[in-house]
Amino acid sequence: xxxxxxxxxxxxxxxxxxxxxxxxxxxxxxxxxxxxxxxxxxxxxxxxxxxxxxxxxxxxxxxxxxxxxxxxxxxxxxxxxxxxxxxxxxxxxxxxxxxxxxxxxxxxxxxxxxxxxxxxxxxxxxxxxxxxxxxxxxxxxxxxxxxxxxxxxxxxxxxxxxxxxxxxxxxxxxxxxxxxxxxxxxxxxxxxxxxxxxxxxxxxxxxxxxxxxxxxxxxxxxxxxxxxxxxxxxxxxxxxxxxxxxxxxxxxxxxxxxxxxxxxxxxxxxxxxxxxxxxxxxxxxxxxxxxxxxxxxxxxxxxxxxxxxxxxxxxxxxxxxxxxxxxxxxxxxxxxxxxxxxxxxxxxxxxxxxxxxxxxxxxxxxxxxxxxxxxxxxxxxxxx
Amino acid sequence: xxxxxxxxxxxxxxxxxxxxxxxxxxxxxxxxxxxxxxxxxxxxxxxxxxxxxxxxxxxxxxxxxxxxxxxxxxxxxxxx
Numbered sequence: 024x025x026x027x028x029x030x031x032x033x034x035x036x037x038x039x040x041x042x043x044x045x046x047x048x049x050x051x052x053x054x055x056x057x058x059x060x061x062x063x064x065x066x067x068x069x070x071x072x073x074x075x076x077x078x079x080x081x082x083x084x085x086x087x088x089x090x091x092x093x094x095x096x097x098x099x100x101x102x103x104x105x106x107x108x109x110x111x112x113x114x115x116x117x118x119x120x121x122x123x124x125x126x127x128x129x130x131x132x133x134x135x136x137x138x139x140x141x142x143x144x145x146x147x148x149x150x151x152x153x154x155x156x157x158x159x160x161x162x163x164x165x166x167x168x169x170x171x172x173x174x175x176x177x178x179x180x181x182x183x184x185x186x187x188x189x190x191x192x193x194x195x196x197x198x199x200x201x202x203x204x205x206x207x208x209x210x211x212x213x214x215x216x217x218x219x220x221x222x223x224x225x226x227x228x229x230x231x232x233x234x235x236x237x238x239x240x241x242x243x244x245x246x247x248x249x250x251x252x253x254x255x256x257x258x259x260x261x262x263x264x265x266x267x268x269x270x271x272x273x274x275x276x277x278x279x280x281x282x283x284x285x286x287x288x289x290x291x292x293x294x295x296x297x298x299x300x301x302x303x304x305x306x307x308x309x310x311x312x313x314x315x316x317x318x319x320x321x322x323x324x325x326x327x328x329x330x331x332x333x334x335x336x337x338x339x340x341x342x343x344x345x346x347x348x349x350x351x352x353x354x355x356x357x358x359x360x361x362x363x364x365x366x367x368x369x370x371x372x373x374x375x376x377x378x379x380x381x382x383x384x385x386x387x388x389x390x391x392x393x394x395x396x397x398x399x400x401x402x403x404x405x406x407x
Numbered sequence: 408x409x410x411x412x413x414x415x416x417x418x419x420x421x422x423x424x425x426x427x428x429x430x431x432x433x434x435x436x437x438x439x440x441x442x443x444x445x446x447x448x449x450x451x452x453x454x455x456x457x458x459x460x461x462x463x464x465x466x467x468x469x470x471x472x473x474x475x476x477x478x479x480x481x482x483x484x485x486x487x
Binding site (some may be wrong): 157 | 442443444447448450463464465
């Protein structure tokens with residue numbers, strides 16, 4: 024069943040939220056219940072067909088449960104080994120094993136990848152990796168199973184994020200909320216859920232019906248340009264709407280997940296854009312891929328030019344982001360395109376080139392918007 | 408030299424921005440004094456300067472947003 028796609032789904036999750044709200048009123052954090060509610064939704068979501076009618080084979084539930092148990096085993100084993108002190112070989116092995124199901128899903132020959140694939144596997148993999156990184160850094164010293172599964176499978180974000188961080192999640196999960204916090208959470212939840220309704224069920228379908236679908240059949244430069252704008256705006260409202268639902272429902276359960284979008288089309292340069300678009304993904308890649316690479320390069324002095332480490336780190340992070348979306352050529356091209364933009368912008372604004380007069384704000388926004396939209400045009404697959 | 412003074416000196420050293428001395432509540436990311444690369448360079452510099460290990464995943468932008476916040480972070484780590 025598609026999350027946030029039917030009245031049945033919304034009804035189910037709102038009923039599941041009631042006991043949490045009642046418990047919160049008495050300042051109790053129903054941790055076990057949060058896990059139970061998550062498992063109920065996992066079974067319903069993966070056990071029912073798209074409209075909630077037909078029953079899908081049990082295999083789908085099996086894949087999710089198998090994935091989660093496997094990731095937990097990797098993390099728990101790694102934690103035991105980590106207690107003996109950091110060991111780079113063990114760390115890399117843990118990362119590789121945690122990545123294995125996703126890699127199988129991405130690179131297995133056509134027709135067999137459904138053996139491991141389920142909706143949301145790429146998001147769950149990144150959340151599982153976040154735990155491995157936190158263990159390696161010595162910031163996580165215990166891994167209670169219930170808490171781990173609540174984090175990994177937390178149902179509002181299971182299929183498309185936001186990609187929460189384990190240590191951040193743990194703080195919310197453990198701490199009971201006061202009545203004041205409950206009321207403010209309810210406020211936030213209402214705000215997000217109504218924004219989600221507006222974005223996902225009003226604006227995105229309108230764009231789709233009146234603009235995106237008609238422009239599919241228009242050719243030539245004006246036709247493709249029109250499609251590019253329509254696709255970019257539709258993608259934003261659809262995805263930001265979904266994130267708003269996820270964050271809103273998270274608030275009902277007392278889990279304040281990170282924001283995923285912050286007016287991305289008002290970005291004044293490409294770096295600014297990535298601080299505003301799919302923030303939970305870009306910050307994950309910034310901290311765990313770019314950051315780790317540049318840190319290692321700086322500490323061990325791999326490059327004479329420190330800026331070079333930063334450029335290579337960006338190529339690595341954005342290349343990975345491309346593949347994370349899929350292995351089709353257009354996704355890799357999308358990642359490399361953004362790497363190119365980031366590196367180009369970095370070169371243009373290098374401090375040693377002296378202060379330069381920036382573009383007027385409006386012009387900077389218009390240029391950034393168009394560069395970004397062209398990226399989405401690559402992403403859409405209309406070009407190749 | 409107090410921890411606070413040493414932290415501020417390190418920030419100025421890494422970023423080349425003298426304003427961090429006079430305004431310790433300057434939003435470093437907002438004013439592009441720190442970006443992803445400089446944050447990591449600052450982490451390495453502070454690690455070397457104070458001889459303490461700081462893990463990358465410990466620093467969130469919120470936690471290192473101003474000189475004062477970085478001072479508080481380091482004071483908690485190595486004392487005043």
